Amino acid sequence: MASVREMRLRIRSIKNISQVTRALQAVSASKVRKAIAALMGTRPYAQKAWQVLTHVAAQPGRNSLHPLLTQRATVNQTLVVVISGDRGLAGAYNTNLIRFVLRKFKNYANPVQYIAVGRKGRDLLIRRHLDVIAEFSNLPAAPSFPDVSAIGRLAVDDYLNGKADEVYLVYTTFINMVKQETTIKKLLPLDVEGERVQDYDALHKMLGAYTYEPAEREILDEIIPRFTALQVYQAILESLASEHAARMVSMRNATDNALDLVTELQLQYNKVRQQTITSDMLDIAGGAEALAQVVSHAGGENG
Secondary structure, three states: OOOHHHHHHHHHHHHHHHHHHHHHHHHHHHHHHHHHHHHHHHHHHHHHHHHHHHHHHOOOOHHHHOHHHOOOOOOOOEEEEEEOOOOOOOOOHHHHHHHHHHHHHOOOOOOEEEEEEOHHHHHHHHHOOOOEEEEEOOOOOOOOHHHHHHHHHHHHHHHHOOOOOEEEEEEEEEEEOOEEEEEEEEEEOOOEOOEOOOOHHHOOOOOOOOOOOOOHHHHHHHHHHHHHHHHHHHHHHHHHHHHHHHHHHHHHHHHHHHHHHHHHHHHHHHHHHHHHHHHHHHHHHHHHHHHHHHHHHHHHHHO
């Protein structure tokens, strides 16, 4: 059994750890509020932009409307944009994301390349010897669209240049403070409701045709790449809110566990200390008894 001094040092160490985790919990709580505010401020616009993209993709002759809507006859190369966190201490947030990616693309039909957004995801992908062609890390705490537009532009350029025949986006959707869901979205070529559009007439009753002013090609050349990059930006905001929420919950659990451990160790410490005191008292009593016997024996001899 550990000595009283060792247990006292261990209790002090765990208390210090609980103070650190409580501080990290407070920091994450502040960051998650800001991240949720930014997310909710852009989510309606991003959702409407996605509706516009899916509507355009459902127009007749979609393959001739814009190159980003063209379905490739054969898929020879897949590009996956993986959005993770730059830091740990968020529980299983980053690990669950990479496990999801491996489950989806480990035995994929064609070669897969990755764009890693976030240092943790990059490290986990490289550790598994996957083909990471680009990485973006150390993003601002509150990124703006220009801060991350290069990520979406890279995915769009690779698709237009024929380096990728399909592009997927993998990120974590923020549901609430205790629930975040790993999500996969096919970014290019655009699918409507997750299914490729084969027959526009089946959707004609639900979707009206657009009229374009001043020119169809000019407008589509502007909005389709921009709205596609916007989906990447929105996914980053979703992932940031999810990461901060996961870290806050993880640090709160760590703090609670540390306090529970301190309570348990304190009880053990009290027991050990009580045993030590009892042992010392018995030693003192035994010594006093032995001294009394010596004094009594010496007095008898003198008498």
